[in-house]
Amino acid sequence: MLEVRDLHVKFHSRQRQAVGGVSFSIADGEILGLVGESGSGKSVTALTVAGLLDREKAECSGSVLLDGVDLLKLQEPELRQLRGKRIGVVFQEPQTCMDPLMKVGRQVEEALAIHTNTSREERRRLAIQALTDVELPDPETVYDKYPHELSGGQLQRAMIAAAILTRPALLLLDEPTTALDVTVQAQILELLKKLNREHGISMLFISHNLYVVKKLCRRVAVMQRGLLVEEGDTQEVFYHPQHPYTQRLIAAIPTRQRPKP
């Protein structure tokens, strides 16, 4: 459903390309993990796929095909039709990614308000349903809360609810659990698995933590300095890394977390 071919992204302000020719694909209902150290170009890749890259600041080439349509060739109004409707995005820090002055419920249903003409009551009902889907206790109360009244984990669930409310075909998750503590992180991973299973949403899951990726994704791609250095079955990559960079990444996981084969 998503096919990225030879993607290059270069910021005008930088010498080196942020993404230097990356190709990968995600099948229907698949979760692809994308790992790599800080600055390797994971976020830039995701932003480009979501059409969120500032086109005045960077130029990109290659193609990003979503169900056969090249997103890089689309104009802004057409891209806008896809954002929030076919493509949902969840970023790293829920606290800063939510508008602090808008009630959580209104933000959860925002994409619906933009892309459909459902009534207020209907939107509210669907938003509360989505908040229930992401296993937030007492969704009716959460709906009327402001972001600062929720914890990081609760907010991230709400962000996920907002992203899946329109039943997008593709969900881009840019380090959605990095800012959360370990138990909450595990819960969110379970939730993503469930959403993937029940709604068949394809996902690109970005993390710099290979261990987290292993729990969620069957397939993983490893990025280093703007290039994909390895890609394959997660188990395979995890236990028989081919590329020295991947070997280093795995060696960097604390042994306590590293399960026996």
Added chain:
Amino acid sequence: MKQALKKLGAFLLTMVIVSFVTFLAFQLIPGDPVTHMLGTSYTPERADALREQLGLKGPLLVRYWDWLRGFVTGAMGTSYSYNLPVSQLVGEKVGNTLALNALTFVLIVALSLPIGLFTVRRHGGAADRCLTVVNQVIMAVPPFFTGILFTWLFSVVLSWLPGKFIEFSEDPVGYWQCLFFPALALALPRIAMTVRMLRSTLLEELHRDYVRTAISRGNDSRAALYRHALKNALPPVVTFLAQTMAEIVASSIVVEQVFSIPGLGRLLLASINSSDWPVVQAIVVLLALWVMLAGTVADLINQRIDPRLRLGGAK
């Protein structure tokens, strides 16, 4: 609600402190008004009687209390030089000053919001860069100078302005016409400052993560600005406007002189010249009240905008 009461309490307390300090200051000013008033007919007995009459006897706190009670009930004492109740003197002028300040404020808000939004929507473009330069220039010109320029241009050269001040009771339209150019002169530099302030806070907000999230949900840049960034940019601007209010009050004193508006400013200057302390004291406290009120209202507005500022008030 509870918070509004708390705010009111804080407001009243501050007012009492401000008025006490003002009261104290005028007690410490050297010179005896009684000697001044009696002039050649001075005798110790007469002076004593007059002191009694003016409430200048007795311990400081008692006198303060009498004065405060009088002030609240509208009896602000007697002017030394006019021998009229201060409330009457001030009452005649306070309306004009309030009207001038209110009109200035309306001009500032009505012009700086759209201009600020315009420069942000055209950020980096030629129009934005031009306005930034124009802003710099306008900001640097003091209102009294603009005022002199306006009076010269509009009453001397173009004779658009009536030669003398028109009271509201005579002709309401003419009254506002008389106030328009003074208000504009007062407003111009503040508009420039507010535009600059709004522009920079808005641009800062537009770079925040939640705006990116809004875009990722399908908002266009316009909706991201109006639905999300604008509201977030408002609280500092509201606070800034409240401070501006205080500054307009100060500069309106001078501008009233330039445009010959019979307002508190002229009365204040005249009373300072003739050491008419009861009048000066009443005006100073009134102006302080006005400024404090602006600050309190700004706080209340900001609490409505930003739930994080409502301490315990949000359930």
